[in-house]
Amino acid sequence: MSAIISASILSADFTKLGEEIKRIIAAGSDWIHFDVMDGSFVDNISYGSPVLKSVKNCTGAPFDVHLMVVNPEKHIETFAKAGADNITFHLEAADNPAELIDKIHALGVSAGVSVKPKTPVEKVFELCPKADMILVMTVEPGYGGQGFISETLEKISALRRFCDENGYDIHIEVDGGIDANTAKLVKNAGADVLVSGSYLFKAENAEEAVESLKF
Ligand code: DX5
Ligand code: ZN
Numbered sequence: 023m024s025a026i027i028s029a030s031i032l033s034a035d036f037t038k039l040g041e042e043i044k045r046i047i048a049a050g051s052d053w054i055h056f057d058v059m060d061g062s063f064v065d066n067i068s069y070g071s072p073v074l075k076s077v078k079n080c081t082g083a084p085f086d087v088h089l090m091v092v093n094p095e096k097h098i099e100t101f102a103k104a105g106a107d108n109i110t111f112h113l114e115a116a117d118n119p120a121e122l123i124d125k126i127h128a129l130g131v132s133a134g135v136s137v138k139p140k141t142p143v144e145k146v147f148e149l150c151p152k153a154d155m156i157l158v159m160t161v162e163p164g165y166g167g168q169g170f171i172s173e174t175l176e177k178i179s180a181l182r183r184f185c186d187e188n189g190y191d192i193h194i195e196v197d198g199g200i201d202a203n204t205a206k207l208v209k210n211a212g213a214d215v216l217v218s219g220s221y222l223f224k225a226e227n228a229e230e231a232v233e234s235l236k237f
Contacts, residue, residue, distance in 0.1 A: 024236040025209055028053040028086045028195065030219030032068060032166040039073075040080040042223070049228035050236070053086045055197070055217045056106070057166075060091040063115050064164035071097075071104040078105030088136065088197065088217075090163045091115065095122055102129035110134030110157050110195075113146060123152045134195065138163060143177040150190045155215065156181060160208070161198025166219040170199030175211045182212025202234035 029051040034042035043054055056074055061067040074085060084107035091097060094111035101109055109126050113135050116122050126133035135149050136157035146156050158178050161168040174196075181194055195215035196208045205216055216235050225231035 023214070025205070025213070026053060026193070026215045027051045027222075027232055027235050028055040028215055028217045029222050029232075030055040030057055030166065030197070030217050031223075032057045033219035033223040035223075040077055043077055043080045043083075046222060046228060046232075047081050047083045049222075050232035051083070051222065053084045053108075053215075054081065055219070056085050056087045058087060058089050058091060058097075058101070059164065063092045063112065064090045066164045071100045074101065074106065075104040084108065086110070086134075086195075086217075088134075088157065089115075095125065098122070098126055098131075099129060102126070102131045106131055108132040108134055108155065110136050110155065112136045112138070112163075113149075114138060114141060119149055120152060123149065134193075136163075136197075137177075139171050139174055143181050146181070147184055150185060150188070150192060153192055155193035155195050157195040157197055157217075158213070159198055160196050160200070160204070163198075168199055170201075170204040170207075172207070175207055178208060178211035178213050200235065202231075205235040 029046040059066045059068040086108045087106040089111045123133040132154040134155035160174045194213045196213045197217035200218040201221040
């Protein structure tokens with residue numbers, strides 16, 4: 023089975039964001055990954071709901087929103103209204119993650135929970151019956167273009183094993199440093215949704231780049 027490719031527009035050319043989104047979807051990407059950084063949960067600041075609202079109708083592809091923010095509960099409604107199809111928040115930033123998943127679902131949006139590279143993956147196990155997706159970060163969140171942290175592979179395998187053993191049919195997403203080589207490693211470990219930013223947007227041939235991640 024081929025992986026779902028979620029293209030991170032953090033590495034797109036912002037002077038023509040709408041065209042970049044259309045280009046990367048036409049090249050075969052399945053979802054658009056929308057990284058929200060608040061300068062507090064992570065050092066960097068990216069973009070927020072007004073940008074999502076303005077690019078939402080560029081494509082029929084789902085928008086996969088990754089909230090790297092403190093107090094994620096404060097922002098879910100705004101992002102749902104702006105057009106998010108999935109909202110992923112960080113376990114490290116949530117006071118009551120189980121309740122937050124319910125609140126995201128009540129907004130008619132699918133819910134993901136993310137863990138940073140140093141957070142043990144076992145901490146999300148109890149959320150697997152509720153969540154639609156677990157995002158295992160394969161770099162420290164905050165910037166595009168970083169190197170893949172190979173120690174995260176064991177976390178992906180452990181999560182895949184846990185889901186299979188318990189019959190939890192949820193997505194396992196990975197984010198950070200994904201290219202043709204690391205894509206093979208994470209898929210072997212059990213990931214089925216691959217976020218990729220710089221590798222896809224800087225590629226000379228986007229179609230070939232997407233293909234190299236999917237298969
Ligand atoms: C990092 C972001 C990623 C980033 C990935 O904090 O969550 O989505 O855009 O970029 P690449 O694929 O360049 O590592
Ligand atoms: Zn991301």
